[in-house]
Amino acid sequence: MAMKFPSIIDGARPNRGLLAVAGAMALALSACAAPPPPAQIHDPLEGLNRGTHALNRGLDRYLLRPASRGYGTILPQPVRTGVSNVAGNLDLPGDMVNGVLQADPAGTVQNFFRFVVNTTVGIGGLFDPATAIGIPHDQTDFGETLHVWGFGEGPYLEMPGFGPSTVRDGVGIVTDLVMNPMSITLPSPESDWATAFKLGSKLGDRDRYSDTIDSILYDSADSYAQARLLYLQNRRFELGQTGAGSAADDDGFIDPYEE
Amino acid sequence: MSRMEFTRRGFGTALMAGVAVTALPRGAMALDLASARSLIDSAIADVNAVINSGKAEAAMFTEFERIFAKYADVAAIARSALGPAARQASAAQMKAFTAAYQGYISRKYGRRFREFIGGRIEVVDAKPLKSYFEVMSVAHLRGEAPFDLRWHVSNKSGRDLFFNIIIEGVNMLASEREEIGAMLKQQKGDIGALTTALKSA
Numbered sequence: 001m002a003m004k005f006p007s008i009i010d011g012a013r014p015n016r017g018l019l020a021v022a023g024a025m026a027l028a029l030s031a032c033a034a035p036p037p038p039a040q041i042h043d044p045l046e047g048l049n050r051g052t053h054a055l056n057r058g059l060d061r062y063l064l065r066p067a068s069r070g071y072g073t074i075l076p077q078p079v080r081t082g083v084s085n086v087a088g089n090l091d092l093p094g095d096m097v098n099g100v101l102q103a104d105p106a107g108t109v110q111n112f113f114r115f116v117v118n119t120t121v122g123i124g125g126l127f128d129p130a131t132a133i134g135i136p137h138d139q140t141d142f143g144e145t146l147h148v149w150g151f152g153e154g155p156y157l158e159m160p161g162f163g164p165s166t167v168r169d170g171v172g173i174v175t176d177l178v179m180n181p182m183s184i185t186l187p188s189p190e191s192d193w194a195t196a197f198k199l200g201s202k203l204g205d206r207d208r209y210s211d212t213i214d215s216i217l218y219d220s221a222d223s224y225a226q227a228r229l230l231y232l233q234n235r236r237f238e239l240g241q242t243g244a245g246s247a248a249d250d251d252g253f254i255d256p257y258e259e
Numbered sequence: 260m261s262r263m264e265f266t267r268r269g270f271g272t273a274l275m276a277g278v279a280v281t282a283l284p285r286g287a288m289a290l291d292l293a294s295a296r297s298l299i300d301s302a303i304a305d306v307n308a309v310i311n312s313g314k315a316e317a318a319m320f321t322e323f324e325r326i327f328a329k330y331a332d333v334a335a336i337a338r339s340a341l342g343p344a345a346r347q348a349s350a351a352q353m354k355a356f357t358a359a360y361q362g363y364i365s366r367k368y369g370r371r372f373r374e375f376i377g378g379r380i381e382v383v384d385a386k387p388l389k390s391y392f393e394v395m396s397v398a399h400l401r402g403e404a405p406f407d408l409r410w411h412v413s414n415k416s417g418r419d420l421f422f423n424i425i426i427e428g429v430n431m432l433a434s435e436r437e438e439i440g441a442m443l444k445q446q447k448g449d450i451g452a453l454t455t456a457l458k459s460a
Binding site: 226257 | 335338370
């Protein structure tokens with residue numbers, strides 16, 4: 001699908017079949033808005049999820065957290081920022097594909113110019129001049145694409161190694177990993193470098209938000225329930241399902257005076 | 260979230276707030292909107308002053324507790340965090356719980372405010388929603404993309420006080436209710452034991 005769209009745009013002869021498909025898709029898109037998220041948390045897999053949560057907590061405690069501490073201590077801040085910039089830049093082609101699939105020209109074009117500026121002027125994405133000139137990263141993922149296509153979030157799902165998600169967003173994570181244009185197009189040593197930068201960036205994030213992550217994972221009375229709540233609320237906010245701009249302006253509102 | 264998207268949302272809410280002010284009876288509503296906004300303005304100014312005071316962390320926690328008690332409806336937040344159990348509690352139990360909870364929440368969120376050092380929070384808009392007001396602000400922290408911070412303000416306690424903070428969609432009251440509920444379960448439903456646990460948490 002992603003390969004076909006450019007041929008519609010720059011093809012000298014418009015292909016009627018493709019145009020019809022695109023038109024049908026646009027109709028389908030406008031017809032099926034994703035259902036609003038349920039008021040109660042939908043977690044039929046809680047037993048399994050809690051097992052995965054215990055595994056993830058162990059992975060964090062004995063592997064990720066110590067590794068991220070070492071990473072944050074050994075590498076100076078400018079190097080960590082550079083690694084994070086490169087990893088973010090490598091995400092842009094995938095985000096552009098998702099932008100096209102979501103029929104979001106503004107986000108796609110924004111990410112395209114960002115990729116061009118940071119890859120050239122920013123020396124392969126090591127620096128981030130794009131943000132400075134007002135082209136921030138419009139982050140997206142295949143889970144959001146599925147949301148735009150009308151899929152609801154489905155049951156809550158904690159994924160091994162990835163953490164809180166939903167069935168829809170879990171499918172998105174796996175799809176983004178497998179279909180990432182960078183890992184598909186880059187030849188062997190370069191794609192290994194790309195993976196190394198992504199892992200480094202993850203360690204940097206774990207180190208940078210250490211206080212917040214530690215407080216959720218190790219200071220909460222029920223870290224599973226806290227992580228679940230924070231993930232779902234923040235994800236729905238990202239997708240525009242809560243807060244200003246959504247149909248239900250005051251969902252999530254708790255009135256402590258009427259209880 | 261991209262900056263563009265935020266501007267678009269901000270524009271929508273600004274429009275809606277404008278519509279609400281012109282459509283609703285004039286006077287009291289507009290005045291309350293302004294006072295809700297000024298409450299958050301001065302709360303933020305106080306927080307900024309503490310953050311940039313250079314005091315020791317323990318001293319900052321005391322300051323945060325004072326600010327929290329001054330601008331937030333602590334009794335309502337504590338009652339909501341406790342959930343249905345609050346209805347069975349005696350007045351004395353609620354009083355002790357509320358006092359312990361105030362210290363607990365100041366320490367918990369006070370630690371978070373460390374991340375705000377060198378940053379600033381800016382009120383961008385306010386609008387009436389149902390029986391309360393939502394004040395919208397943007398937090399600009401060092402090295403971070405600006406993020407969305409909302410305050411829910413009510414005057415049901417007799418004066419303007421905030422009773423909830425929503426950070427990028429994450430609702431403080433909902434999170435507190437989950438956490439205090441889990442702690443109460445650990446204490447086998449004993450509010451007295453929960454109060455004692457909160458003092459050392």
